[in-house]
Amino acid sequence: MASSRESDWTEGDIGDQTGRTILITGANSGIGYEAARALAQHGAHVVLACRTREKADDAVARIDSSNPSGSTEILEMDLADLDSVADAASRFASGHERLDVLVNNAGLMATPQQQTAQGFEMQFGVNHLGHFALTGHLIELLMASGPARVVSISSQGHRPGKIRFEDVNSEKKYSPWPAYFQSKLANLLFIRELQRRLALTESEVIAVAAHPGVSSTNLGHESSGMLTSMMQRARPVFDRFVSQSAAMGALPTLRSAVDPSVEGGDYFGPDGFGEQRGHPVKVGSSRRAKDDAAAGRLWELSEHLTAVTYPI
Secondary structure (H helix, E strand, O other), X not given: OOOOOHHHOOHHHOOOOOOOEEEEEOOOOHHHHHHHHHHHHOOOEEEEEEOOHHHHHHHHHHHHOOOOOOEEEEEEOOOOOHHHHHHHHHHHHHHOOOOOEEEXXXXXXXXXXXXXXXXXXXXXXXXXXXXXXXXHHHHHHHHOOOOEEEEEEOOHHHOOOOOOHHHOOOOOOOOHHHHHXXXXXXXXXXXXXXXXHHXXXXXXXXXXXXXXXXXXXXXXXXXXXXXXXXXXXXXXXXHHHOOEOHXXXXXHHHHHHHOOOOOOOOEEEEOOHXXXXXXXXXXOOOOHHHOHHHHHHHHHHHHHHHOOOOOX
Protein backbone atom coordinates (compact mmCIF):
# COMPACT_ATOMS: atom_id res chain seq x y z
CA MET A 1 0.00 0.00 0.00
CA ALA A 2 1.39 3.40 -0.98
CA SER A 3 2.19 5.96 1.68
CA SER A 4 -0.37 8.64 2.37
CA ARG A 5 2.26 11.37 2.32
CA GLU A 6 5.16 11.89 -0.06
CA SER A 7 7.59 12.16 2.84
CA ASP A 8 6.54 8.79 4.27
CA TRP A 9 8.08 6.73 1.44
CA THR A 10 9.30 3.37 2.82
CA GLU A 11 10.40 -0.05 1.62
CA GLY A 12 6.71 -0.89 1.37
CA ASP A 13 6.50 1.46 -1.61
CA ILE A 14 9.14 -0.35 -3.65
CA GLY A 15 6.65 -2.40 -5.66
CA ASP A 16 7.15 -5.67 -7.51
CA GLN A 17 10.63 -5.81 -9.09
CA THR A 18 10.25 -9.26 -10.63
CA GLY A 19 12.13 -9.55 -13.92
CA ARG A 20 14.42 -6.60 -13.23
CA THR A 21 18.19 -6.83 -12.95
CA ILE A 22 19.88 -4.36 -10.63
CA LEU A 23 23.62 -3.95 -10.13
CA ILE A 24 24.84 -2.31 -6.91
CA THR A 25 28.49 -1.56 -6.17
CA GLY A 26 29.68 -1.93 -2.60
CA ALA A 27 26.63 -4.00 -1.72
CA ASN A 28 28.25 -6.14 0.95
CA SER A 29 27.66 -3.62 3.77
CA GLY A 30 25.92 -0.41 4.82
CA ILE A 31 23.29 1.20 2.63
CA GLY A 32 24.42 -0.84 -0.37
CA TYR A 33 23.63 -4.06 1.47
CA GLU A 34 20.29 -2.76 2.73
CA ALA A 35 19.30 -1.68 -0.78
CA ALA A 36 20.29 -5.08 -2.18
CA ARG A 37 18.33 -6.88 0.53
CA ALA A 38 15.18 -4.81 0.01
CA LEU A 39 15.25 -5.13 -3.78
CA ALA A 40 15.80 -8.91 -3.64
CA GLN A 41 12.90 -9.20 -1.20
CA HIS A 42 10.72 -7.43 -3.79
CA GLY A 43 11.64 -9.82 -6.61
CA ALA A 44 14.65 -8.26 -8.32
CA HIS A 45 17.72 -10.14 -9.46
CA VAL A 46 20.38 -8.18 -7.55
CA VAL A 47 24.03 -8.30 -8.55
CA LEU A 48 26.34 -7.36 -5.70
CA ALA A 49 29.51 -5.87 -7.18
CA CYS A 50 32.13 -6.16 -4.44
CA ARG A 51 35.90 -6.13 -4.05
CA THR A 52 36.16 -8.84 -1.41
CA ARG A 53 34.60 -12.21 -2.22
CA GLU A 54 34.39 -13.35 1.39
CA LYS A 55 32.38 -10.28 2.44
CA ALA A 56 30.16 -10.61 -0.62
CA ASP A 57 29.48 -14.27 0.18
CA ASP A 58 28.46 -13.30 3.71
CA ALA A 59 26.12 -10.58 2.41
CA VAL A 60 24.45 -12.96 -0.04
CA ALA A 61 24.02 -15.58 2.68
CA ARG A 62 22.30 -13.03 4.92
CA ILE A 63 19.99 -11.92 2.11
CA ASP A 64 19.19 -15.48 1.06
CA SER A 65 18.38 -16.45 4.66
CA SER A 66 15.35 -14.13 4.49
CA ASN A 67 13.90 -16.22 1.62
CA PRO A 68 13.55 -13.32 -0.84
CA SER A 69 11.26 -13.63 -3.83
CA GLY A 70 14.14 -12.40 -5.99
CA SER A 71 17.69 -13.67 -6.39
CA THR A 72 21.29 -12.60 -5.84
CA GLU A 73 24.60 -12.88 -7.63
CA ILE A 74 28.15 -11.73 -6.93
CA LEU A 75 30.34 -9.78 -9.35
CA GLU A 76 33.92 -9.39 -8.14
CA MET A 77 35.28 -5.96 -8.99
CA ASP A 78 37.81 -3.49 -7.63
CA LEU A 79 36.86 0.12 -8.36
CA ALA A 80 40.43 1.16 -7.57
CA ASP A 81 41.62 -0.67 -10.70
CA LEU A 82 40.16 0.37 -14.06
CA ASP A 83 41.27 -2.93 -15.59
CA SER A 84 39.20 -4.77 -12.97
CA VAL A 85 36.25 -2.47 -13.72
CA ALA A 86 36.48 -3.14 -17.46
CA ASP A 87 36.79 -6.90 -16.90
CA ALA A 88 33.83 -6.98 -14.49
CA ALA A 89 31.66 -4.96 -16.87
CA SER A 90 32.54 -7.32 -19.71
CA ARG A 91 31.69 -10.38 -17.61
CA PHE A 92 28.40 -8.83 -16.54
CA ALA A 93 27.40 -7.84 -20.10
CA SER A 94 28.25 -11.28 -21.48
CA GLY A 95 26.09 -12.99 -18.86
CA HIS A 96 23.04 -10.70 -18.78
CA GLU A 97 20.60 -9.60 -21.43
CA ARG A 98 19.48 -6.52 -19.53
CA LEU A 99 20.39 -4.02 -16.82
CA ASP A 100 17.50 -2.04 -15.41
CA VAL A 101 19.29 -0.10 -12.68
CA LEU A 102 22.95 0.59 -12.00
CA VAL A 103 23.56 1.91 -8.48
CA ASN A 104 26.97 3.52 -8.06
CA ASN A 105 27.10 3.16 -4.30
CA ALA A 106 30.57 2.08 -3.17
CA GLY A 107 32.80 4.74 -1.69
CA LEU A 108 35.66 5.74 0.56
CA MET A 109 35.73 8.63 3.03
CA ALA A 110 38.66 10.68 4.30
CA THR A 111 41.30 8.03 3.75
CA PRO A 112 45.07 8.49 4.15
CA GLN A 113 46.80 9.46 0.93
CA GLN A 114 46.84 6.51 -1.46
CA GLN A 115 46.74 5.89 -5.20
CA THR A 116 44.66 3.57 -7.35
CA ALA A 117 46.22 0.98 -9.63
CA GLN A 118 46.42 3.60 -12.36
CA GLY A 119 47.92 6.23 -10.05
CA PHE A 120 44.86 8.38 -9.30
CA GLU A 121 44.14 9.80 -5.84
CA MET A 122 42.21 7.00 -4.15
CA GLN A 123 38.97 8.80 -3.23
CA PHE A 124 38.64 10.56 -6.59
CA GLY A 125 39.60 7.31 -8.31
CA VAL A 126 37.14 5.05 -6.49
CA ASN A 127 34.25 7.40 -5.74
CA HIS A 128 34.20 9.04 -9.17
CA LEU A 129 36.50 7.62 -11.87
CA GLY A 130 35.76 3.96 -11.16
CA HIS A 131 32.02 4.57 -11.35
CA PHE A 132 32.40 6.82 -14.41
CA ALA A 133 34.21 3.98 -16.18
CA LEU A 134 31.76 1.29 -15.02
CA THR A 135 28.76 3.30 -16.20
CA GLY A 136 30.46 3.96 -19.53
CA HIS A 137 31.14 0.28 -20.09
CA LEU A 138 27.50 -0.62 -19.29
CA ILE A 139 25.64 2.34 -20.81
CA GLU A 140 24.78 0.54 -24.05
CA LEU A 141 23.26 -2.37 -22.13
CA LEU A 142 21.27 0.08 -20.03
CA MET A 143 20.04 1.85 -23.17
CA ALA A 144 19.02 -1.48 -24.73
CA SER A 145 16.99 -2.44 -21.66
CA GLY A 146 14.17 0.06 -22.14
CA PRO A 147 13.38 2.34 -19.19
CA ALA A 148 16.51 2.13 -17.03
CA ARG A 149 18.35 4.23 -14.47
CA VAL A 150 21.80 5.18 -13.28
CA VAL A 151 21.78 6.14 -9.60
CA SER A 152 24.89 7.66 -8.02
CA ILE A 153 25.27 8.11 -4.28
CA SER A 154 26.63 11.47 -3.20
CA SER A 155 26.71 13.12 0.22
CA GLN A 156 26.09 16.37 2.05
CA GLY A 157 29.87 16.48 1.84
CA HIS A 158 29.45 17.72 -1.72
CA ARG A 159 28.51 21.16 -0.37
CA PRO A 160 32.00 22.30 0.68
CA GLY A 161 33.44 20.42 -2.29
CA LYS A 162 35.37 22.01 -5.13
CA ILE A 163 36.80 20.33 -8.22
CA ARG A 164 40.48 21.23 -8.24
CA PHE A 165 40.98 20.85 -11.96
CA GLU A 166 44.59 21.96 -11.67
CA ASP A 167 45.26 19.18 -9.13
CA VAL A 168 42.41 16.62 -9.10
CA ASN A 169 44.79 13.92 -7.89
CA SER A 170 46.02 16.03 -4.96
CA GLU A 171 49.63 15.69 -6.05
CA LYS A 172 50.53 19.22 -4.94
CA LYS A 173 48.70 19.02 -1.63
CA TYR A 174 46.65 16.27 -0.01
CA SER A 175 44.09 16.57 2.74
CA PRO A 176 41.66 13.69 3.37
CA TRP A 177 38.46 15.68 3.81
CA PRO A 178 38.80 18.14 0.88
CA ALA A 179 39.62 15.14 -1.33
CA TYR A 180 36.44 13.41 -0.13
CA PHE A 181 34.35 16.55 -0.65
CA GLN A 182 35.72 16.86 -4.20
CA SER A 183 34.75 13.27 -5.01
CA LYS A 184 31.20 13.75 -3.71
CA LEU A 185 30.76 16.92 -5.77
CA ALA A 186 32.09 14.96 -8.75
CA ASN A 187 29.29 12.41 -8.25
CA LEU A 188 26.63 15.10 -8.71
CA LEU A 189 28.37 16.78 -11.64
CA PHE A 190 28.64 13.38 -13.32
CA ILE A 191 24.91 12.74 -12.96
CA ARG A 192 24.12 16.23 -14.21
CA GLU A 193 26.18 15.84 -17.37
CA LEU A 194 25.08 12.25 -17.94
CA GLN A 195 21.43 13.29 -17.75
CA ARG A 196 22.07 16.18 -20.15
CA ARG A 197 23.61 13.81 -22.67
CA LEU A 198 20.93 11.13 -22.25
CA ALA A 199 18.21 13.72 -22.79
CA LEU A 200 19.66 14.47 -26.23
CA THR A 201 19.13 10.86 -27.31
CA GLU A 202 15.99 8.77 -27.75
CA SER A 203 17.10 6.62 -24.82
CA GLU A 204 14.75 5.83 -21.95
CA VAL A 205 17.61 5.87 -19.47
CA ILE A 206 17.65 8.55 -16.78
CA ALA A 207 20.40 9.61 -14.36
CA VAL A 208 19.52 10.27 -10.72
CA ALA A 209 21.41 10.96 -7.49
CA ALA A 210 20.78 10.31 -3.81
CA HIS A 211 22.41 10.78 -0.45
CA PRO A 212 21.77 8.79 2.76
CA GLY A 213 22.00 11.58 5.30
CA VAL A 214 23.87 10.52 8.41
CA SER A 215 23.64 6.75 8.62
CA SER A 216 25.22 4.21 10.92
CA THR A 217 27.52 2.31 8.56
CA ASN A 218 31.20 1.41 8.34
CA LEU A 219 31.92 4.25 5.89
CA GLY A 220 35.04 5.98 7.07
CA HIS A 221 36.58 2.98 8.84
CA GLU A 222 39.68 3.46 6.66
CA SER A 223 40.02 7.08 7.78
CA SER A 224 42.78 8.52 9.92
CA GLY A 225 43.66 11.79 11.61
CA MET A 226 42.60 13.73 14.70
CA LEU A 227 39.12 14.68 13.45
CA THR A 228 38.34 11.12 12.49
CA SER A 229 39.63 9.83 15.84
CA MET A 230 37.36 12.27 17.65
CA MET A 231 34.40 11.19 15.51
CA GLN A 232 35.01 7.52 16.29
CA ARG A 233 35.12 8.17 20.04
CA ALA A 234 31.88 10.12 19.85
CA ARG A 235 30.18 7.57 17.59
CA PRO A 236 28.01 5.80 20.20
CA VAL A 237 26.35 9.08 21.19
CA PHE A 238 26.29 10.25 17.57
CA ASP A 239 24.55 7.07 16.40
CA ARG A 240 21.94 7.35 19.12
CA PHE A 241 20.94 10.97 18.70
CA VAL A 242 21.97 12.09 15.19
CA SER A 243 22.33 9.24 12.71
CA GLN A 244 19.79 6.73 11.47
CA SER A 245 19.98 3.05 10.63
CA ALA A 246 21.54 1.85 7.40
CA ALA A 247 18.10 0.58 6.36
CA MET A 248 16.69 4.11 6.66
CA GLY A 249 19.77 5.53 4.99
CA ALA A 250 19.15 3.25 2.00
CA LEU A 251 15.69 4.65 1.34
CA PRO A 252 16.87 7.59 -0.85
CA THR A 253 18.80 5.06 -2.95
CA LEU A 254 15.78 2.80 -3.23
CA ARG A 255 13.39 5.58 -4.13
CA SER A 256 15.79 6.88 -6.78
CA ALA A 257 16.03 3.37 -8.22
CA VAL A 258 12.38 2.34 -8.38
CA ASP A 259 9.87 5.17 -7.81
CA PRO A 260 7.93 5.68 -11.09
CA SER A 261 7.62 9.42 -10.41
CA VAL A 262 11.40 9.98 -10.43
CA GLU A 263 12.70 12.18 -13.25
CA GLY A 264 16.15 12.52 -14.73
CA GLY A 265 18.39 14.79 -12.70
CA ASP A 266 16.42 14.35 -9.45
CA TYR A 267 18.33 14.22 -6.18
CA PHE A 268 16.91 12.46 -3.13
CA GLY A 269 17.83 12.67 0.55
CA PRO A 270 16.22 12.46 4.01
CA ASP A 271 13.45 14.92 4.88
CA GLY A 272 14.58 15.63 8.46
CA PHE A 273 16.50 18.57 9.91
CA GLY A 274 19.62 19.24 7.88
CA GLU A 275 18.79 16.22 5.72
CA GLN A 276 20.48 14.08 8.38
CA ARG A 277 17.72 11.52 8.83
CA GLY A 278 14.17 10.76 7.76
CA HIS A 279 12.21 9.56 4.77
CA PRO A 280 13.41 10.24 1.20
CA VAL A 281 12.27 13.37 -0.65
CA LYS A 282 13.67 15.51 -3.43
CA VAL A 283 16.40 17.76 -2.07
CA GLY A 284 18.56 20.57 -3.36
CA SER A 285 22.28 20.72 -4.06
CA SER A 286 25.02 23.34 -3.95
CA ARG A 287 25.63 26.01 -6.55
CA ARG A 288 28.80 24.23 -7.66
CA ALA A 289 26.81 21.04 -8.26
CA LYS A 290 24.71 22.93 -10.83
CA ASP A 291 27.67 24.34 -12.78
CA ASP A 292 27.16 23.04 -16.31
CA ALA A 293 30.57 24.23 -17.47
CA ALA A 294 32.29 22.38 -14.64
CA ALA A 295 30.18 19.27 -15.33
CA GLY A 296 31.24 19.28 -18.98
CA ARG A 297 34.88 19.90 -18.11
CA LEU A 298 34.87 17.08 -15.55
CA TRP A 299 33.30 14.73 -18.10
CA GLU A 300 36.02 15.44 -20.67
CA LEU A 301 38.73 15.03 -18.04
CA SER A 302 37.19 11.75 -16.86
CA GLU A 303 37.07 10.36 -20.39
CA HIS A 304 40.73 11.29 -20.79
CA LEU A 305 41.83 9.77 -17.48
CA THR A 306 39.85 6.54 -17.81
CA ALA A 307 40.09 6.15 -21.61
CA VAL A 308 36.36 5.37 -21.53
CA THR A 309 34.26 7.20 -24.12
CA TYR A 310 30.47 7.12 -23.92
CA PRO A 311 28.49 6.51 -27.17
CA ILE A 312 26.14 9.40 -26.35
